[in-house]
Amino acid sequence: MVNDIKAVSLSNDLSKFADDIAIIAPVYDYEDSAGDEVENMKLWSNENRMSLNMEKTYEMIVRGKVSTPLPDHIPSIKRKEWLKLLGVTMEAIPGKWDKHFEEMMKKLVEEFEVWGEASYNKYVSQIDKFVNRAYRNGYTSNRSDFKATISNRDKKLWSRIINDDKNALRNLLP
16 A cells, blocks of 8 residues: 555645554644644545544644634544653643653553562662652653652552452462
């Protein structure tokens, strides 16, 4: 199959990766061509006998500190405050990375559970310094205590083990 889809407007961009397409459509003075791009995408997918999953189709408005009203909502598309594109969580406010940082922290905590105590002692202070530096430099709006996050998860896990009679790990306790 040849990927022959073209943008309706020259100011719009279609970013393609594998079977995903992101439509980037700037809005100038209430001229919004995003709806036209969506209709073009629907026509193109029908002509090429491809399904367009509207349940997985989202709209996100990226805007700075402006007070202009939002463009009209595109019917049948959910509007979100953040989207994950190629593993990066983008937020509606440019330069705000709280959601992406939060997702990365969750992954780190999960990795520490796998790595165990030896790696924990080696890397936690470095990650804690990184987290604090990200906060100081304005990449995140919330200060995060990485050591406390891991400690709280460990306490919750321990509580589940000792309070659940059916937990297999409880049988290993003396």
